[in-house]
Amino acid sequence: MDEAVGSWELARRWADALDGVVAPTLNRTQIEEMLAAVCIGLIDAVRGGEDPDIARRAARMLVAVNYRDPAAVSRSVRILAAELVEVAADGPDDPALPRIRDRAIGLAADFAAGFTAALRGASLEEQEQTLAAVLDAAQEADTRRALSEARFEAVFDGALVGIGTVDMTGRVVNCNATMAQMLGQTPETMPGRTVADILGPQNLTFAFEQLQLMVAGESESFRTETEHLHTDGRVTAIDLSMSAVRGTDGGIEFLIGVAVDVTERKQLADQLWHDANHDALTGLPNRPHLFNRLAHARSPIGICYLDLDGFKEINDLWGHAIGDRVLTVVADRMREVARPVDAFAARIGGDEFLVLVENCSGETPLARLADELLAALIEPLEVDGHMLAVGASIGTAYFAELPSEVDELVHAADAAMYRKKNDTRRDPAR
Template identity: 60%
Template structure:
């Protein structure tokens, strides 16, 4: 395929997402450079952190719609993998594919961070300009003019002014839209009345501190429940406009609707902490949960038996369907005890049971997991059977050495496999 064709495909995917600051030729040249960097990261010759910088470059040239991420990730996970390993049966194909997923996650995280920085930078610029206009007009004794200069009716961010009693003076259309209120019905009403009891929280507390003169400005992110039941995530900055004697004359606020950005960040966090194939928590999230898990703990480590043969005989497509089916069966098995199931490798799964009552419960969970995999799976009309070797560990206290714990459960699993795999009960012992 080559980097040139990758760049063209990438440019086609991004076409229409936003109006970039570059020409099509410049875009393709830029994307070819970024593609080269990302391919090296997927190949493993450079650190995946370069994907973070690559995403920031896209934001810098005005690709700021979240769709730019959703259209870039498939290119990283599929096209770039094919560029490196066009043969899906190559020995290291899955390793390359897993690294591509990690690169895509880093790219998404970098995009979110760069987008947030860009949006907040624009917000700060608007607030400074509004404050300057208000203060200049206030110095001339023209408060009304100051308010209307501050509103910037055509601004893409929300702007509003409040008097020292907490009554709304003016808002622009963007602010009214964020709050789900008609702009002409807001002036003259108190902030408390407009927000409603559902939204009276930290932002209102900070506003009260400003009105009392305790603080001069604040900035925070808050969720606002609109009258129609929808929720907007708003990044709000507020500052006090003072006269020459230092007395607060009114407050001015600038708000940015970050709902889409927050939803994107939540989605990217999920993608970075979950296995893209099965939807289960991945290794990163599992160890995060293990670090704060409530003891006693029961851990079951599963390695599928016969899965390599499934891939060799039926191919990776069928193998992927088997893994998804396995994930669903394991989750259903431990749902009654609130167990966490994670995929930590190609055909390796791990189960965490918090507040485990003892080794008997852990043995029962192991048996449930084995029973869940016993029935044949129907994949593309074919009956597929896989078993599992399970190693189990029960610990009364949260482990301080996670590596020691994982070594113990891994050893137990391999003892099981040597003893006959899924036909044998997992080894269970207590860590010292």
């Protein structure tokens, strides 16, 4: 498909997917024009272009025009992982199709990460603007007290972010309802109590240590993301900024904190990370996640490379739905075998899987793990009323030291697996 035509077609599909998730600042024509411009770069990237930041720029662009709903992320990821492949490939027989799919998955992961970062940036910018307004109002108290107090009260009570003040003894002076709610309190129960008493011993973490430094006059400000454990077991993620407010004599009069509840954003970020790094069918870590893990693995390293035997025949005879169920059962069995030895099982494509053992104690226990995997997988399995059997070929590779190229680990185990598969074909008794 012509690149220009393809970019407009992909932009229309993308705009259709985003329709209704939010109230964007642009109309439909402007949205399509915006998306078409970035789709040219995405199509080029998925075909092997050299623009590593294109997916993250697309994410930042959507956030900038008010696409901030989690649905915008999930729908966009589906567009990049599926529709982009269809538009960029020259039909289902395109020899470059596997590489296009791999690049599209990488772009979708980059988009998800970029969207989360852009969303965080927008939230922090709003937080900084609120903090600046509060500080401006508070610091005018001496010279224009009546007016500034009114302004401060309006900002304080009406803010959608949490605001609280603490004196130099570590006691709360006042707080708004939003701040109290984040901490599981009420605005009436917090003033006069120490911060340590309000938080409880379970929440005296890094943020409290930084507050103590400010109370002692050893620090002017800090900013951090912290978690607050409630008495009912809930955990709230809070982005907290604190600053010292000085009087006309230059001395610190009190400390002011601004907090934003980022629990939903953090959950979204965690979910996006999981989706980008795990196989959608089996839930196992995917190929990009595996290679990242390999790059930081603790040596000695042991690898079991596993390829299913007879899986194509199951797909041809019973259909892909049954084949998918077989893959999920295989993944479950691999988890059960890998869990006791703290091994890392991943699906790296099709019917190929890999198990990584860090701090591997030698080739003998690695071979034992391969035998246990094989024994678990060759057991007959029942899928939707059908009794099926699937075999497996497993190759192992042991490295006392992590090689300079992580591909060497996989290639060595892959080669061992194919040698074993070929030996079995020549001598079925083996």
